[in-house]
Amino acid sequence: MKDLASIKGRIQNWLDRFFPEFLDVFRDWEGKAALFSLQHFPLPSDVQTMNAEQIVEAWRQEIKRSVGIQKATRLLEAAKTSIGLTTGLSMARKELQLLIQQYLLVLSQIDELMEQLEEFVSQIPGSAHMLTIPGVGLATVAGFLSEVGDLQRYDHPRQIQKLAGLSLKENSSGKRQGRTRITKRGRPRLRALLYRSVMILVAKIPEFKALHAHFTKRSVNPLHKKQSLIALCCKLIRILFVLGRKQIPYDPAKLQGALRQVQLQEVA
Template sequence: MKYNQNHKIKQITESTLVIGVDIAKENHVARAQDARGIEFGKPMNIENSRAGFQRFRLWMKSLMREHAKPDVIVGFEPTGHYWMAFAQFLRHEGIKYVVVNPMHVKKSKELDDNSPTKNDVKDARVIAQLVKDGRYSEPQVPTGIYAELRNGMNLRDRLQEDLQRVRGRILNWLDRFFPEFHEVFKIWEGKAALMTLEAFPLPQEIINLGAEKILRHWKQEVKRAIGIKRANALVAAAKRSVGLTEGLSMARQELQSLMEQYQCLCGQMEQLMQDVEALLEQIPAVPYMMSIPGVGLVTVAGFLAEVGDLSNYTHPRQVQKLAGFNLRENTSGKFRGQTRITKRGRPKLRSLLYAAIRPMVAKNREFKQMHEYLTTRSENPLKKQQSMIALCCKLIRVLFSLGHKRVSYNGEKCLGHIRLQQIQNAA
């Protein structure tokens, strides 16, 4: 991502051996050629194992010696997660590797033979041709702390999905067996509500216990904001409940299983976020990035997990492009199409930034003023959604600047352009 097209092309010289690899789950296929596109040797099958990778290295070295090519570049499609082990082997061996866009492979496969045929051997040749023409990108594979952060935030996403699924199942259970529960507890994840669901969730159990025993049970853990009035309300709700009354034994077992899953997931999430916070403490730029009002630990951790080390980038536009926030426009003659974001790159990064900017527009003074200015300015006012996207790009620039320069957030500097514009409009 650091290099422009000219630089990419200049890296492929007469002394460069270009290898294209079609990635698969068990067996990859490699083909080699020179900078002009002349193919060397026969296609090679690479088993996805250490022995297969070593065979590939010996094959590559023999071609380099035979054709006097001291330099080599290996290109492949980032297919699923199957490419990661191969990329790690190349990195450890000091072999330069790049990735090509799968859409480019699909759209250029007919250039050589004018045929829509697709197979692994042909795709490897197409990939090598794309690399030769400089149509590739250099992936930013996270290492060290940043690799730990990415794995940790990916795990957090999966835990969130599992937790949301379990929450939905618990609500489903309540709707079937005790729909009046929500009249007593507006938030079922409160401490007293959870104690009720774990100990006596069924209406008949609540009636049998009575308000006094229920209150004594609650007071074991909850000392404030709960009293006999709430206990009486729970008993009254149980008496008028219209919940199902058949199959209660298995229903109780079902809820017990769901509550165990819920508690387990909550514990795992809490421990994970403690570990993520410990990782962030090792990155010097983090305190400066978190000095932005409205930006918290999850936002900074997710940003660095997706972007990696900020020193690998020279300009925030590179991060903007990585998130898919760069603009595209279709024009032809006098026709000018609507400008939209490309949505290429890392969707998780784009989603994270958009989720972060929404509360910032409401609570961060500077971003709120920028949002008002962008949507109400006299010339070319933006729609609210367009303004949110523009502010996502602004947040990228602010995070990038604070992380690079290691300075704290300054709201006046953030508003500098808008202040100047307002002064000019007033004049």
């Protein structure tokens, strides 16, 4: 993953130097039409040797989804008004070709690794049920299980919470009562994995978004955003633990029901 990020950064740097207007035409250089363009006519001077119809025809050689004449026209206009470097273009073209080859190679290696990972994880009891949580993917489940091991070893999800360093402690001395924080005495990779997963869940999954909003906006003891995310990490541990141990699919109604119950208790 670090290699991929490095290559993508170098390609972005190349665009900044030689064709900074390229991403005004394409939102993402990794899209099919954009990547094809970088492979076949990457420089503004390359684009200017063509007209809009020729660009569209070139795209259609490899891209099934129709790419319109308007985008081709915009690319041509961007090339004509580009402020990119105009020296060393031969080496620049070769540099980009090499970077794209490396990019495609790493992508293929990641795809192969993910296939092997999927086959391995599918053999672990309960893993398929853990994958029924929306927003939780193969890499998350595999990372969780690699850090935690056999779920049957644990009697309660709090043991995994402690393993992740998410147990609470109070920083107090003498008469001073300090703030309550997590211990961080555990596996940092597991803690980071859970935190990243929860960030995605809070952004995309309605029931987690609602729970986060409740934690941060409730009238009694509202949590700071980071505190809420930590609480949701613990919630995710409990959900993964139950699904993996009992081998049952994720049920969003149960999480929503638990939230409603808490809200009713607060009103009462």
